Amino acid sequence: MTALALTPNTRLQEAIRSNDLAAVQLELQNGFDHAATILAVRLQRSAIAQYLVKAGVDPMPGLIAAVSTNDKQMLEVLLAAGANPNPTETGQSRAVLEVGLIHAHVALECVQLLLAAGANPNHWSAMRRPPLAISTGPDMVDITRAMLAAGADPNRTGSNGWSALMHAAQSGNVAQAGVLLDAGADPHIRADDGSSCLHIAVQSGHVGMVRFLLSRQAAAVDAQAFALRRVIDADDAITLGNLLRAGADPSTRFGRQETLLGRAAMAGATKVVELLLKHPSQDLADTKSMLGRTALMFAANTDLTWLLLQAGASVHTADARGWTALAYAAASNDSERISMLIEAGAEVNSAALDGKTALMIAASRGFAAAVSTLCHVGARVDLCDNSGDTALLAATSNRPGATVAVLVQLLIDAGANIHAVAADGATALIRQAIRRDNESIQVLLKAGAAATHADRTGRTALEYWPSCPSLKFLTAPVKPALASSL
Numbered sequence: 238m239t240a241l242a243l244t245p246n247t248r249l250q251e252a253i254r255s256n257d258l259a260a261v262q263l264e265l266q267n268g269f270d271h272a273a274t275i276l277a278v279r280l281q282r283s284a285i286a287q288y289l290v291k292a293g294v295d296p297m298p299g300l301i302a303a304v305s306t307n308d309k310q311m312l313e314v315l316l317a318a319g320a321n322p323n324p325t326e327t328g329q330s331r332a333v334l335e336v337g338l339i340h341a342h343v344a345l346e347c348v349q350l351l352l353a354a355g356a357n358p359n360h361w362s363a364m365r366r367p368p369l370a371i372s373t374g375p376d377m378v379d380i381t382r383a384m385l386a387a388g389a390d391p392n393r394t395g396s397n398g399w400s401a402l403m404h405a406a407q408s409g410n411v412a413q414a415g416v417l418l419d420a421g422a423d424p425h426i427r428a429d430d431g432s433s434c435l436h437i438a439v440q441s442g443h444v445g446m447v448r449f450l451l452s453r454q455a456a457a458v459d460a461q462a463f464a465l466r467r468v469i470d471a472d473d474a475i476t477l478g479n480l481l482r483a484g485a486d487p488s489t490r491f492g493r494q495e496t497l498l499g500r501a502a503m504a505g506a507t508k509v510v511e512l513l514l515k516h517p518s519q520d521l522a523d524t525k526s527m528l529g530r531t532a533l534m535f536a537a538n539t540d541l542t543w544l545l546l547q548a549g550a551s552v553h554t555a556d557a558r559g560w561t562a563l564a565y566a567a568a569s570n571d572s573e574r575i576s577m578l579i580e581a582g583a584e585v586n587s588a589a590l591d592g593k594t595a596l597m598i599a600a601s602r603g604f605a606a607a608v609s610t611l612c613h614v615g616a617r618v619d620l621c622d623n624s625g626d627t628a629l630l631a632a633t634s635n636r637p638g639a640t641v642a643v644l645v646q647l648l649i650d651a652g653a654n655i656h657a658v659a660a661d662g663a664t665a666l667i668r669q670a671i672r673r674d675n676e677s678i679q680v681l682l683k684a685g686a687a688a689t690h691a692d693r694t695g696r697t698a699l700e701y702w703p704s705c706p707s708l709k710f711l712t713a714p715v716k717p718a719l720a721s722s723l
Contacts, residue, residue: 253277253285261285265292274299278311286311287318296320297333304337304351307344312351322356332360338371338380348380358389366395370404378412391422398428406434406450409443418453432463439467444476451479465489469501474508487516488524496524498532502545505537514548529556534565539573542566552583559589567595567611570604579614586615592622593631601631605643608632612651619653625660629653633668633677641669642676655686662692670698670705678707 248267252260253276275298277286290296296315300322303312316322322333334356337343352358359367369389372380381401385391394400402422405414414434418424424434438446447464465485468477481487489497501509510532525531533550536542542562546552555561563583566574575595579585588594596616599607608628612618618628632644645665649655658664666686669677678698682688688708691697699708 249273250276253282254280256280256282256285258285258288261288262292265289265294272298274315275302278302278308278315281311283311283314286314290315290318290320297324300333301336304333304343304347307342307347309344309346309350312347316350316354320354322351322354323360332356332368334358334360334368335371338368338377343380345379345383348383352383352387356387358384358387359393361395365397366399366404367393367401369393369401370395370399372401372413378410378416381413381416385416385420391417391420392426394426394428398426398430400426400434402426402434403428403432403437406438406443406446407441409438409441409446411446411449414446414449415453424450424453436463439464439476442471444473447476448479451482465497466491466500469497469504469506469509472504472506472508474512477509477512481516487513490526495526495530495535496532498524499526499530499535502532502541503535503537505541507538507540507544510541510544514544525554525556528558531556531562533562534560536562536574539571539577542574542577546577546581552578552581553587555587555589558591561587561595563587563595564589564593564598567599567604567607568602570599570602570607572606572610575607575610576614585611586617586620588620588622592624594620594622594628596620596628597622597626597631600628600644600648601634603632603635603640603644605640605647608644608647612647616651618648618651619657621657625658627653627657629655629665630657630659630663630668633665633672633674636672641674642680645677645680649680649684655681655684656690658690662694664690664692664698666690666698667692667696667701670702670708673702673705675706678705682707 249261249264250273252264253273273294274286274289274296277289278299279302286299289299299315300312300320302308303315324332334348334351337347337351358369361367367390369381369384369391370393372384391402392400400422402414402417402424403426405417427433432440435447435450438450464480465477468480487497491500498510498513501513531550531554533542533545533552533554534556536545552562561583563575563578563585566578586594594616596608596611596618599611621627622631629645629648632641632648635641635644655665659668664686666678666681666688667690669681688698699705703709
């Protein structure tokens with residue numbers, strides 16, 4: 238069988254493996270192999286590697302191979318032979334320094350060799366960021382110093398607007414952040430999405446980095462609003478204390494002019510609320526948002542409610558629509574907060590601008606626990622709102638089911654008038670017939686609801702729901718005159 242002829246590249250590779258420099262020189266006359274320097278580096282063929290570079294073979298693959306394996310000896314050979322560590326070909330963007338930094342274990346000596354040979358520390362790499370922004374690993378502080386000494390720009394950013402300091406903030410590398418700040422890194426640079434290094438440190442959960450940036454006064458005031466939101470979300474009183482000591486404004490407002498205290502109360506951030514209430518410059522207990530809401534209205538639990546009451550928060554303050562903290566507690570079905578607010582002096586029957594009381598609000602939302610508590614503390618069940626609805630009529634606005642039947646029973650037990658008539662002439666029985674709620678209808682009929690009553694359209698409950706199991710066996714009523722039924 239005739240042996241296959243070797244290609245020039247194959248013969249060149251064989252010559253490198255055999256460490257035959259003369260054969261390499263001969264084969265190079267037939268063309269270059271771009272992988273030749275890689276093979277020479279891997280096989281430690283120093284003389285051949287040096288010759289290949291001087292003969293014009295692309296050194297970049299060999300340089301990358303040497304740096305990737307931390308082969309200082311072969312790297313020195315290639316650079317001494319004149320290898321250029323910077324990309325030279327059109328469209329070639331991957332520099333050897335970048336590759337070394339991506340491999341976070343790269344030796345400082347290799348980086349120093351590349352920089353001494355002219356590697357550009359500001360080259361915008363294939364990763365679309367400068368080398369300085371890549372060297373943010375925990376063991377790369379000395380490498381960062383070396384690149385800065387070689388002229389790396391600490392404020393050069395990548396395609397997303399991130400600087401090296403931002404990458405250090407993201408990784409929580411305080412030592413590196415210090416080196417960068419000492420070299421003139423600007424902590425107020427904003428990324429394309431508006432984030433600063435402080436934003437990024439807070440988002441990444443690196444409390445130590447946040448404290449460090451604040452201690453270096455590296456946080457712009459407008460960046461602190463974002464940081465304040467993050468510490469509230471984490472209920473991080475320690476970081477909040479650092480922010481306030483660094484000059485963050487405790488009266489900062491957020492969307493719809495929510496106060497810092499109000500936002501913390503709404504988020505259930507007990508530790509943050511406690512710290513804010515102790516702040517010497519604060520009188521925040523009754524400070525209102527744009528919609529007139531105070532922190533007591535936002536309080537997410539009884540612990541926060543107690544803290545705010547102890548700080549002097551008023552239970553009588555109302556927001557722009559007339560809702561007090563009691564109304565908000567009722568709207569949250571929070572029986573404990575309702576009881577606590579009543580004990581603190583809240584008026585159980587105070588009405589909002591639309592005439593709705595806390596009991597009506599709870600009933601309209603189907604909150605049996607809140608309704609029960611409010612009835613127990615003396616809420617009047619037959620007050621009407623501006624539309625003429627009582628709490629019982631408000632309860633019928635919920636989806637049919639066992640919950641509404643429970644609400645109806647609770648209100649009847651508390652003395653609600655089952656014959657109360659809404660502005661459209663409907664009673665609770667008619668409304669539940671319209672909603673096909675047989676469970677509630679049973680409760681109402683048992684309590685004596687008048688099945689003969691007709692609304693302004695002249696229809697009774699049975700006419701709205703002729704097939705109702707609880708109504709259809711009743712004797713068909715003789716409808717009274719419309720006027721006499723109103």
